[in-house]
Amino acid sequence: MPAFLTLFHHLSGLFFPHTCAACGSANLVPDAGICPQCLATLPVTGYLHEPGNPVEEIFWGRITLQHAAACCFFAKKSRIQHALHQVKYHFRGDAAIHLGEWMGHQLSASAWFSSIDLLLPMPLHPKRQSERGYNQAELLCRGISAVTKLQQLPNALVRKSATRSQTHQHRHERWENMQGVFGIADPGPLANRHILLIDDVVTTGATLEAMGEQLLKIPGLTLSICCFAYTVKH
Template sequence: MNVKTAIKKIIKHLFPEACVGCNIRLSHENLLCTDCMYDLPITDHHMISNNSFTNHFLGRVNIEKGAAYLHFRKEGAVQELMHKFKYGGKFFIGVFLGNMAAELVEKVDYFKDIDIIIPVPLHKVKKSIRGYNQCEAFAQGLSEYSNIPCSVDILLKIKNTSSQTKKSRIQRIENVEKSFFVTTKVDLNNKHILIVDDVVTTGATLEACALALMKVYPGVKISMYTIAIANS
């Protein structure tokens, strides 16, 4: 055993890893304890073409398919996960969730015909404050598992909008209007894009992203995938 390995073992013994869902000490699990992993409220969106996710976009924007990996429940492991991931500097949680989410939907060929994964962008000011874009972490995890390329420089956030958290659906739509810019580095006409976000509530942000892409590339096809969907 070399010195580096020995130090890692000592650190792990003195500061054992804790479950990011309930904070109990982990023995051999990765990030989540067995109970929290088992209790994850996984959706069945990937099994049903018309679901509570796609219903958000009926009559608003045409998408090929849409799904969330988890149901967002307050006071549960998902809320704890999302809080630590988004505000706790834990980028790796997003990659972990992306890997698991990809493994789930791969069983039904959800990634079939997808050409590129595009995360919902974060304005450079917010990204500088937070240190990273949480959607990029999720996209990275999906990309790693599926081997579908991920691009972070096609769709850009040019308007530093206020938080969507306490806004109504109409307020959310107005808040993100004209917030996104699409570059022309890659011709996306006739390409199938998977836009990914962290949590979908009203769908306003995803809708704005899709419409921005469709305006520049009328022939583009859009699908969506998020970590979680909030209860309506």
Template structure:
């Protein structure tokens, strides 16, 4: 039976090839969207198990964060950039789920990030999320949740105004652009006591700081996990 299933999969792959979202290779399992070579090429930071890592230092003196980590280093023209682009702009949510599962594995094995009771995706402005059809941070959260079995709560924090892209702004401009953009939803059914705020990429941390500040001011404890760190230095 197993051999018959393998034969069928190989036959189907011949006529309907399944390509890796990172490199385009068709040497990828039917149930996977990222090939083994691309997975092993991802530049892991190894931040998750360590206190005082560079992501935690970003928030020193800015917002109280219990634990923070980035799974991978981000660089332009890299496999990781291609995967993130595929997730955000090509509607490939399966890629995001897989990346989230890998994040979840790092969080689980770190020995930290314990007693969290909700995963909070960094909110998009509602009109932007409607245009895209989904929030990429929510997709990552869904993948993480499969591994660490913590619920995803989408309505605890709201993005109350539209903000321009942060990409070409300096550190101070980034903060001014997002200051006051987030508010905790008083009518949310679930009001977690300790949240893990999740996003795809961190540079200066201004957006996560603005959102995290609203969370902390509500009385909740805050930790942060991001897929990738794009150092601005």
């Protein structure tokens, strides 16, 4: 590495230290976003190997899915919440890609993943994506793709309108909030394919359901869903 780049690297590390997006540790390799300890202690759900798991149950009677799962459990004030907050609001795209790579290994070990043809990230509204600098679901897909070599189609889905925050809404309110929000830019590459729709967190499933309704209008398309985390209802 040239001397000036080495100096820049050290100075940027002084003012903008590269730390784990989950716990803040500096125990990271240069391109990682999550430290080894946090990756090793992620609260894995096991749902990728469990037919009829609680994430699949969310969608029963709502949309027809081949499989649905989330890789780990989401809890408030947890390292997972901190990591996702860093991804969404503090430009830690590196952490999203790293978590996607972790998801890729988890998915590769599941029996049904070999039937997937394409990865589709849940789209953000263009204004929100411009503010954030990226779509975190697309970065998760990028990480999954790097491990599994499956193609992702980041521009196949469109978000036609922005939605208000759903944090304090009940399931029916969230469903109403998502009506008419999504569209398909080009259905051709999706026809007769088994699609895996990717998002960061699933709670009520209203957003995923609204997108799934549009996708399932495409001839021959079969749909599965995988999210990084699942919010357990109490």
